[in-house]
Amino acid sequence: MKNLFTLQKRLMRTSFELVEIQTAALTTISARLPMIAAAASGFATEQQRQETHDMVAEKLQAASEGIGLGALQTAKATMKVMTGDADPLAMAGHMMDVAAAATRPARKKVRANARRLARAH
Template sequence: MSDLFVLQTRLIRTWFELIEVYIATVATVSARMPIIAAAASGFGDKRAHRETQVMVAEKLRAASEGAEAGALESAKVALRVLTGQNHPVAVAGHMIDVAAAATRPARRKVRANARRLTSSR
């Protein structure tokens, strides 16, 4: 029963992380929209063009790091399941581990971008 309580606690914590990342995403997008529009229209300065390049590059890097971390965590989960940790609650916890590992790079980047872009306003 305690395993189920731990799983429920992890799900609630994940939900709050999702809300935090959503708020950071909205802040980042709203801060970047004028910069992207300026760069796309040709009226942007060097900062606008640089920010647009950084934005694209960091998305690719975060996706790559997330895929790598997710694949590594998936291998760890497969090993745990093969060694007997195959109770449904344990497997659900393992799936949360995979999702957390795969999204960790993007979550970190979104939070850092929100801090960086909103503090300069």
């Protein structure tokens, strides 16, 4: 992190992204609730059963990818700290890098699902 202003801009951008992801998640959940209810009651179509299965599988895949990316970014941040990039602003930037890397697969999936399910309805 170069300075406090850079960190502040990054925090603001992250806040806006959070709102975008929340909106996409709400869109996805509202589109899938009828499918989940149908699958739970035994009255689901084959397409609804497949969507319910894919929903669970993609969450596991995104979590697995996020763990790997977060671990890799943690290692990179550790190397930066070990080479002297350890002032408070740099540390905040390193932590944000790890969080961004770990959540990237889930963020991509949420956005893609919201676009796909919004078109379907």
